[in-house]
Amino acid sequence: MKIGFYICAFLVFYTMIGYPLLLKILHKLLSHKKIKIDHSYQPMVSIIVPAHNEENVIEKKIVNLLNISYPKDKYEIIISSDNSTDKTNNIVKSYQVQHKDIIKLYNVESRKGKTNAQDEAVDIAQGEILVFTDANSIFDKQALTELIKTFSDKSIGYVAGKLSYLNSTENKTSESEASYWNIDLSLRLMESDLSSITAGNGSIYAIRKGDYIKIDPIFSHDSIFPPKFVNLGKRAVFNKDAIAFEKAGETDRDEFIRKVRMARKNIAINFIDIQKYNMKRNKLFSLFYISHRTFRNNLYLFHILLLLFNALIVLQGSPLIYLIFLIMQILFFALAAIGKNSSNKYIKLIFYYTMTLVAQAVAAFKEITGKSKAFWEKAGSTR
Template structure:
């Protein structure tokens, strides 16, 4: 029993440390070897493109989004716009129709999903009406840079590249400690993704801005999201998913912890499958760096919920074995206590905010798991109102 407890203790500690420290540090060191490697671009590559905006009850932001996409600098005869409305019940559809009427010189279409099944389903249905060579997808609450489509298309230099994601920039990072913490997380994660893409392929994208060939589009289960499913899907086919961070999308993060918590719970609606979505990923001889990337960047992170619980329980069981285990137990208790204190006093301390933010992230994984086990996991928007 003691051997099992000790093994669980060190295994759990490894998962946590590797996910949060070991892998990020290792990828930076590996990246130095590939420092001279740049993402190749061909700005003469300007195929026909459909920009798809997915929306559900977005009357607060849809007007600004529509104006934003019309400012894209791309040959007018080669670009179309498709708004896929996931059974919106507010004024979203009427506002889109009115906008189309006032801008007949542009190719803008509204696709109305009759039964709400979530973002991925709305994309699946609307994609079947697309006739252009490429598909660019973006969220209703994201504003994209005028050169974003041009940048995405320039990165598709060969058939080997199947997916290109842009860079998400948090536009309200100074609004609150919550949005600041989220912005810092993204800065670190984006650096990791850029290195992964240069070496081989990224392990996840972001829903604010990404593109693929229309012929390569795949109808994923609505419970899945493109952010995590698409890069893996293409990687297992021996193709590349990369990040072009010159294609920029701007989005607000939740400014209150309740908003960010809801968003993270939705992100973890398929967490069990995401730990290892396909056993083939472990074949390092075939998938090379991607196997390493996925284990460190995804598998270990998706195991944090159970790793923290096992670390605490196993620590209690072996605490009598010496001062080291007493120290690690006290450290864990202190960590969670500080998170609780921050939840109560709402301190401006960035260190307390990071501890609290991290603890909320782990809690969201547990809630996501609970919803899966109880059949309550739904592929629906849980919008952060403070980001709209």
């Protein structure tokens, strides 16, 4: 019982505090991998935008992509409409009139989700490099140039850009998400400098068309591609200068739904491409993946077991220190329970952290019961 308690306590502490500290130490002590950049490298690029009923944002997205800093004859924009039933397709068609050589509309006949929409768009893409982005993400003017130049280094297989939240200070929900995200970005930067990142983000990332792999549509590229490319002997890197902007969810409900969706296949991901755990082969990357993904994706389980082991130890009449620790756990989750409407930043962060744990647990239950889906309804407050 006590062994289980100490293991779970260690896993929670290491995942949230120990690993970031370890990574900072490694980042200072170890040499950083260089990326050989050829600034003249400007291949043909296909920008793929999966969209389902995005009439509120698709025009802004198209205008944004038409005005990025990259030669107009060197990129195409493919809007892969996942059986949209609103005005999305009509808006795209209206821009095709003046930009028929750049803008393509691909209509997926039956809705099968984001990953399938990306797969079908890749089949018609003409670019050497595939850039993927969401309909509600806005590129910085230099974002595409920054993404693409990284591929002049042949050792690079996957490049993720930097997602920046536009509304990070507008309310406590978006502020909490931005705080978490900024910490995660700092970890990704250090992982990228030393080896490879362990996950991407759907707002802005790219791969070579020749390296594209079709995966089960229930999964997302964000979580599958980085370890897959590492297993193939290539690097997955983070380019902090390739920036995309989005709105974070402004309601707790929207953020909770988004987190459940993101964690929808966390259990299965543990067992996909198991070579990612091979430290003899992948060295630092395997350490990063286990610490940043495997442990973090299972935090809800560590917390449940920690609370259970702690309660059972106390019931057996163990030393006072175990009772104190149990009371601390109960107080922590009690603060989370009242933190939803709190104006205190730190209590709100406790609520946000606990909400993430609950979202992981809900996603795990849905996965076990076969209720995970390849498609979902977008969060309204992010548009």
